[in-house]
Amino acid sequence: MEKQRFVDKIALVTGGANGLGRGMVDQLVKEGAQVAVFDIEDGTMEEAFAHNDRVCCLHCDVRDYDQVQKGVQDVIERYGRIDVLMNNAGIIHRQGFLECSKEGWLDVMDTNLNGVFYVGQAVARTMVDLGVEGHIVNTCSNTSRKTVAGVTPYGPSKAGVKMLTQIMALELAKYGIHVNAVAPGTSRTRIAAGTINDPERSAAFLAKMPFGRYGEVREMVSVALFLASEDASFITGETIYEEGGFSLP
Known part of the structure; x- marks a missing residue:
C-alpha cells in the first residue's frame, strides 16, 4: 500500500517532464498531492500528464526571471x-575546461543555479506571505563534492546549489520552512544517457562503482520525497x- 504523505498538499516540480x-x-x-509542473518541453509534458487531472502543466523556463514570477x-x-517545491530543473553540457564555451557555461549556470534561486525565492516568498510551513528540496549532484572531468560547468553549478540550500535553510527556518537537497549520482535518466549508452564509458564508470550498477529513478525519488515530507x-x-x-x- 502506498504511503499517503502528501494528501491535500500542493506541490510544484520544475523540470518535471522526464527523468x-x-x-x-x-x-x-x-501519495495524494495536486502537482503543478514547470518545463519547457511542452509536448513531453502533455504526453506524460494529459490524462491526469491531478497534474497541471505550465510552460516555464526557469532561466527567465519574469517567466518564473508569472x-x-x-x-x-x-x-x-x-x-512543497521540488526545485529540480537542470541540464548538463559535456565540455572540458579548455573547450568550454561561454554559451555552454552560461546556459548551465542559468538553468542549474540561477533557476534554483529564481524559483526557490519566488516560492519561498509565497510561503512566508501565506504562512505556509513548507518543504523545499533542491536537486544537487554528487559532482558538488566529487571532481569529474569533461563536464566543466556542471560541478560548479551544483556546488552553488549545495551552498544556496544551506543559506535558504538558515534564513527560512524562522518561518517553519525546511530546505534540503538531494544529490544523485549517475542514474538511469536522460541526463546520464551519454555515459550509459556508450559501452566503453559505461564499463569504465561501473568499474568505479562499489555496487557496480547505476542508480534507479525510484531510488532517487524516494529520498527526495522523504525530504519533502514530515518524515x-x-x-x-x-x-x-x-x-x-x-x-x-
Whole structure:
C-alpha cells in the first residue's frame, strides 16, 4: 500500500517532464498531492500528464526571471498556495575546461543555479506571505563534492546549489520552512544517457562503482520525497548524496 504523505498538499516540480522530475511528479500524485509542473518541453509534458487531472502543466523556463514570477503566481491563483517545491530543473553540457564555451557555461549556470534561486525565492516568498510551513528540496549532484572531468560547468553549478540550500535553510527556518537537497549520482535518466549508452564509458564508470550498477529513478525519488515530507521534520540545510558510494576513497 502506498504511503499517503502528501494528501491535500500542493506541490510544484520544475523540470518535471522526464527523468527524475517525472518520477517525483508520479510519486507525489500517488501519495495524494495536486502537482503543478514547470518545463519547457511542452509536448513531453502533455504526453506524460494529459490524462491526469491531478497534474497541471505550465510552460516555464526557469532561466527567465519574469517567466518564473508569472508561473509561480499562476500556481497560487489556481491552488491558493504551494506546500512543497521540488526545485529540480537542470541540464548538463559535456565540455572540458579548455573547450568550454561561454554559451555552454552560461546556459548551465542559468538553468542549474540561477533557476534554483529564481524559483526557490519566488516560492519561498509565497510561503512566508501565506504562512505556509513548507518543504523545499533542491536537486544537487554528487559532482558538488566529487571532481569529474569533461563536464566543466556542471560541478560548479551544483556546488552553488549545495551552498544556496544551506543559506535558504538558515534564513527560512524562522518561518517553519525546511530546505534540503538531494544529490544523485549517475542514474538511469536522460541526463546520464551519454555515459550509459556508450559501452566503453559505461564499463569504465561501473568499474568505479562499489555496487557496480547505476542508480534507479525510484531510488532517487524516494529520498527526495522523504525530504519533502514530515518524515524529515527535524532536518534542514542538508544535502543527501545518493550515489552508491561513488565518492568513497
